[in-house]
Amino acid sequence: MSAASAAAMSTRDARTYGPFKGVYYTLLVMLDIFSRKVIAWRVVPGESQWIAKQFQLDAIAANDGVVPDYIHADNGGPMTSKPVSELLIDLNITRKLDQARELLDTGADSDSAEFGAHYDEHTHLLRSASCYIEAGKPTRVADLYGTVLTTGTLSDRDEGYFRARHAVALALSGEPDSAADEGLLAMRRATEKQSARTMQELARAMEAMGRWQHRPGPRELREALAAHGTR
Structure with missing residues (x-):
């Protein structure tokens, strides 16, 4: 052959x-x-x-x-x-x-x-990220989401959603502070656009940050979500 x-x-x-x-x-x-x-x-x-x-x-x-x-x-x-x-x-x-x-x-x-x-190229990267998250490769997922988010080509609503998913991947990769920063950015977009699906992803991110909940970043995100009524 x-x-x-x-x-x-x-x-x-x-x-x-x-x-x-x-x-x-x-x-x-x-x-x-x-x-x-x-x-x-x-x-x-x-x-x-x-x-x-x-x-x-x-x-x-x-x-x-x-x-x-x-x-x-x-x-x-x-x-x-x-x-x-x-x-x-x-x-x-x-x-x-x-x-x-x-x-x-x-x-x-x-x-x-x-x-x-x-x-397009960015859609392909986002779909690839979905495969990697299913395969339990959060670090690779975080890299892919990060690549797309830095381009600034997503709509405000989509940016919020994928920032929330990025936060989940970062948390699962053992980067709680970066995850919290992304989560706070995502929450601003979610609040502006009243996006329930983004808030659901943020709840997942917070759950993934559970063991780091007392760190300043995760604590700030948790308090912001609690004030919004998301647990």
């Missing part, structure tokens, strides 16, 4: 009819994206995160044990689940969500129907 053929694989699934009415099966297929050769396939009675993880492992085994650099995958729950995310990170595989990274790198027109009018 050439180096090129081992560089990237694509996983796809399709729902197929079973032998009786109301019975369906899922066909899982892993392709070599260069040769389009079928590396592995399996028909399963239903999808789950554990089936998806095992299928990835079986596909690598079928590929003579050669681990690809990239895996293109859909955004279904099983393929973006924690077990699959952890596996890909542990194997040092970069997952391309709906080939978004490739489209961005080749300069695809962001207004095209295939690409989506609002999908």
Whole structure:
């Protein structure tokens, strides 16, 4: 097998009819994206995160044990689940969500129907962060959120929300003071925009800062949330 053929694989699934009415099966297929050769396939009675993880492992085994650099995958729950995310990170595989990274790198027109009018570099980073948080990698998540937030391209409402999520990641990374600073900034935006979802994320951030609650920063955030009525 050439180096090129081992560089990237694509996983796809399709729902197929079973032998009786109301019975369906899922066909899982892993392709070599260069040769389009079928590396592995399996028909399963239903999808789950554990089936998806095992299928990835079986596909690598079928590929003579050669681990690809990239895996293109859909955004279904099983393929973006924690077990699959952890596996890909542990194997040092970069997952391309709906080939978004490739489209961005080749300069695809962001207004095209295939690409989506609002999908850009920053959207890709934010979606990647969601995968890493599911995989239990908060430090990586904090870096990704920090990168996007420094650009100043988000709306005020979105800025508040992602600052709150950034605060959660920072707290989980063991950085309570930075988390509190981000939390206070997020709270200002949440108050201005009356954003309930941002306040919910701030409550999560405060919970993650529990063991540091007596430090000045976390205490200030806790008092601000209490004054707002959020616990």
